[in-house]
Amino acid sequence: MSAVISTRGLVKRYGRVRAVDGIDLDVQQGDVYGFLGANGSGKTTTVRMLLGLVLPTSGEVELLGGRMPRAGRRVLPRVGALIEGPASYGHLSGRENLRLLDASGRGGPWRTRSARVDAALDQVGLGGAGRKPVKAYSLGMRQRLGLAGALLRRPELLVLDEPTNGLDPQGISEIRELLLDLHRGGTTIFLSSHLLAEVEQLCDRVGVLDRGRLVLQDRIPTLVAPTGSTVVHSPAPDRVRALLDGRVTAVEGDRLVVRGEDPAEVNALLVGAGIPVTGLALDRPTLEQVVLAAAGTSPDRVEVPR
Numbered sequence: 564m565s566a567v568i569s570t571r572g573l574v575k576r577y578g579r580v581r582a583v584d585g586i587d588l589d590v591q592q593g594d595v596y597g598f599l600g601a602n603g604s605g606k607t608t609t610v611r612m613l614l615g616l617v618l619p620t621s622g623e624v625e626l627l628g629g630r631m632p633r634a635g636r637r638v639l640p641r642v643g644a645l646i647e648g649p650a651s652y653g654h655l656s657g658r659e660n661l662r663l664l665d666a667s668g669r670g671g672p673w674r675t676r677s678a679r680v681d682a683a684l685d686q687v688g689l690g691g692a693g694r695k696p697v698k699a700y701s702l703g704m705r706q707r708l709g710l711a712g713a714l715l716r717r718p719e720l721l722v723l724d725e726p727t728n729g730l731d732p733q734g735i736s737e738i739r740e741l742l743l744d745l746h747r748g749g750t751t752i753f754l755s756s757h758l759l760a761e762v763e764q765l766c767d768r769v770g771v772l773d774r775g776r777l778v779l780q781d782r783i784p785t786l787v788a789p790t791g792s793t794v795v796h797s798p799a800p801d802r803v804r805a806l807l808d809g810r811v812t813a814v815e816g817d818r819l820v821v822r823g824e825d826p827a828e829v830n831a832l833l834v835g836a837g838i839p840v841t842g843l844a845l846d847r848p849t850l851e852q853v854v855l856a857a858a859g860t861s862p863d864r865v866e867v868p869r
């Protein structure tokens with residue numbers, strides 16, 4: 564495994580606003596990394612610094628092993644990026660837009676341009692609509708066209724800023740499938756989002772930004788690992804408590820948290836004593852709980868599913 568994105572003490576100040584406040588990002592090859600944060604927490608500013616579009620006030624960015632922005636010319640051809648509603652010419656077709664993009668240096672030799680453009684259109688599911696003018700595209704189709712542009716160079720790394728913004732549920736799920744497909748093909752993905760559910764469904768690592776600070780960064784399975792306790796549901800919580808004297812750490816209605824990470828052992832004890840059990844599971848936090856705990860004083864800032 565090697566670092567694909569690495570930042571050290573990255574800061575961006577706009578006047579008095581510290582938009583990004585000393586963050587150390589660590590994205591490894593093969594990650595689907597979710598960069599989660601509320602609107603205004605500094606995601607776009609960070610993404611722009613990663614790509615050398617905005618200069619940091621202080622700190623360092625390394626992209627695919629090269630120090631940015633100096634290494635941009637060398638490493639950016641290996642990166643596909645989609646930032647804030649991709650621009651395209653409305654009167655031209657999707658295919659013509661991609662040909663222009665390819666000709667402007669995104670792609671490769673002109674002899675293979677048509678094949679490259681067709682492959683990118685097919686990859687994002689726009690093969691059939693490639694000849695329509697872009698002004699007749701839905702928002703989802705435009706977003707997919709933006710992704711097709713990012714894919715022209717078969718990038719090792721995709722950097723996507725809120726790729727599903729403004730899409731309907733079907734559009735969101737199509738983009739998700741596409742990204743998972745690309746990941747299976749070996750592409751590392753870094754995606755910013757203010758939607759916890761989106762990151763949870765797509766990503767295996769998460770970084771949480773709260774007012775410019777990286778308050779959490781870890782693998783999702785690690786964050787939601789079992790706590791070492793078992794959750795028991797029983798219509799007789801008092802009897803459970805009496806039997807497992809000292810091991811019950813929380814009771815809420817018919818739900819009890821019992822120390823011990825072997826539900827079968829807890830079940831055997833309860834059933835042996837004739838206590839009814841209606842539910843039994845390993846205790847583990849949800850990603851939402853972990854994120855809200857990390858975002859600390861501002862739990863309403865990351866959008867969580869209702």
Ligand SMILES: Nc1ncnc2c1ncn2[C@@H]1O[C@H](COP(=O)(O)OP(=O)(O)OP(=O)(O)O)[C@@H](O)[C@H]1O
Nearest residue numbers: 577580582600601602603604605606607608609757
């Ligand atoms: N060019 C700029 N000049 C002044 N302030 C800026 C500039 N760009 C961003 N900011 C400020 O920096 C902070 C972070 O903004 P940024 O756009 O990076 O957040 P974000 O997490 O991407 O939010 P959103 O999802 O709404 O785009 C905000 O307070 C914003 O107002």
